[in-house]
Amino acid sequence: MIKRNEKDIYIQYLGGASEVGATSIFLYWKGERILIDSGARQVKDKYPIFEEINDDIDLFILTHLHGDHVGSLMECENKLNLKRMITSPDNKSMLKIALEDSQKILKSDFEKEKNEIKKQEIEKKLDIYSSENIDRVIRKMETKDFYKTIYLGKTNLKITFYKTSHLLGSLGILFEDGTYTLFLTCDFTESKKFFHQKTEFISKLKGKKIDTMITETTYGRNDESDEILKEKTLTDLSYGINKIFKNEGNVLIPCFALGRMQEVISAILRLILEGRISRDTKIYIHNSPNSLGIKYTEKYLEQSLDILAEELTINGKNYFEILNKKQSQIQNKQRNNFSLLKSLQKKLNIARYNPKEIASEFRKAEKAIFLIQEC
Template sequence: MGKVTFYGACGCVTGSCTHLRWGDTQILVDCGMYQGSDELDQRNWDPFEFTPSDLDAVVLTHAHLDHSGLLPKLAARGFTGPIYCTRPSRGLVSLILLDAGKIQEEQARYALKKGYSRYKDPKPLYTSEDANEALKLVQPLPFDQEREILPGIRICYRRAGHLLGAANVSITAKGSDGERRTWLFSGDVGRYGVPILKDPVSPDLVPDALLLESTYGDRLHEESNPKEELNKIIQETFARRGTVVIPAFALGRSQEMLYYLAELATEGQIDPATVFLDSPMAVKATRVYDAAVGEHDEELQELDDLVDPLAKDVFQHCSTVSQSKALNSRRQPAVIISASGMATAGRVVHHLAHHLPDERASVVLVGYQASGTRGRALQDGADTVSIHGRRVRVRAQIHTLAGLSAHADRRELRRWCAGLPGKARRLFLNHGEENARKALAAVLEEDGWPRAVLPFLGDSVPW
């Protein structure tokens, strides 16, 4: 009676999109943007493999672009149903989609101006107006309360860590004949014992099928002290009279960087006047974080003014394009936090173009760098990277902060699975590169889980 079809994040970590059919009901879990190689980016422009107007609802696990980024396109192609998310996600998804629409428009204009597009008149993937139309469909739900969203269809969100508002979600469907199925989508599982957010929750249920992420299924995070590592990089770079550029996701990772930098400023290790947050969306997102007091972990509750440097202008904000450009004329050392986290788009690209050729500078990678992204090329030691159609020489020092991730590693994924009261009859691993999926499948089988299905793009499984 049911069928699940995988339309994204199969063998990669972006473009999350899973289609559920139960009788005549169709639900989409996430509708994310692909990020990375040109081949992956092209998928964002391809037609949907389903008819948007036939969908009854979208269930969103969290606000990150790789899970929400194609919602405006979905609405523009005819979807008019509800988009469900958690209450804390509502503010973040509004920020990220409006920003994404603006970036799409800016990139189209820039490509036309510079002439590096293959098209004579490049168009945006979607517009700010498309994003606004999608946001009109959003209906927030609370954590830990099962709700009927469609006749015979109930969902329940539980905290996943990872990002403010991020959730795993159970979807229970009951047919007219009494047949019943429960799918559990892990969403992106966060880490245990890290600052700012509460730990991930393993639901108290045994699903028929578990669809589990596998981003770091093949590795263990190193034990490290990110704050001390960051301080060491800053001190060494400033001693060379260089600038530290930190590509950081505006949602989640920027707030974590501010957490550590605020501590360093409080300890007198750095001058807050040298720290620049060049991401209007990150500033707005931090205000959303600050307001969501109920989602803060004990550390942040005890230091409830820790993110106040944003509101009180202790750190410097670059709200306008001219302020952002002025940073590249600055002669004194600085720390620049700017989106995007994989250096695929946003203001950080301009900062990289300016500072990568400077051997005094440092670039600090603080999040997952997907295959094919500019950030991954830097992480892998590329001598040059392509920026706006030209090759830029890499002379700056490239650092990766070990152990700093919003994704659970293999041990933590096993811990999350072990927290369930029983094992699902079917196990599907997505949101991971192939080696990560295979490695996680092997250890979970050792733990007594059924042999995992590793779906490919477009695979459908009757259920």
């Protein structure tokens, strides 16, 4: 690592700079040490280069819950001294499920592995992902709402989270100290195809002097407008569904990435409400109570009623007025025990399937779309 003095501002990517995966950014700001994200790759060398860090970390910031940004969080916390950890409330509310999901995968790998050396390696990882360690990290993780300021260290570094549209809870970060301003967009989606929380940092930062901006984007801008892309997607999707239904088949759509199922549900419902596919179409999502994907869908819908209503308002008629009326119940759901997903199921022909019986349920169903989300 490059030697620094206390007047320096310095950024080093420990992973993710020229790849998808293992995103982790070390930021040195005039004596303050900040680490942003700790992702993992889907290859043998999974983790960021933690060995480059030989100091305590004053603040760790988690931007969102995709694996390329959070996939090595437990390893990072185990290797480095993270004095403080912070993220948005939505991220923290789902973090334990994400970490426990990784724990389940490791346990499954351990049971299947025949090679004794590899088995020992998995066992070491399981120690890091113990329930006690997961609970400790969750307790350690603070939250800060968007646009609420954090002040760090003797330089009084001002840190503010801004909404991006990549995933529910995802954030961009503004750093200011009175003499220099840096904005990290982190992973964001400028194009709002179907069902994202709105990107606000572009309008919120308008007119503000930013000395340096570093951007990361999965989709970014396209040459075609959002509406053209949306219509092309809907046309292709409706054509495929109708062709399969005509041949008396059913549709299976993988939705493995977090946030993807919400977009797919939104697109299918729009096609149903516009009459472009049969109104008898039944949507199946799996019934696992501990599924990260299903829990995320419920959380996403609870937090995104305004977006859902906007996206599915057709010809001036809001088909989701009933859901908006239930919003007060959602906010007090402990007393009312109200589930938005249950309301969706009743109103929109959404059913649950048993993942272990999917083959037989898929064969028996008629005019059905099965959404597969194992994460």
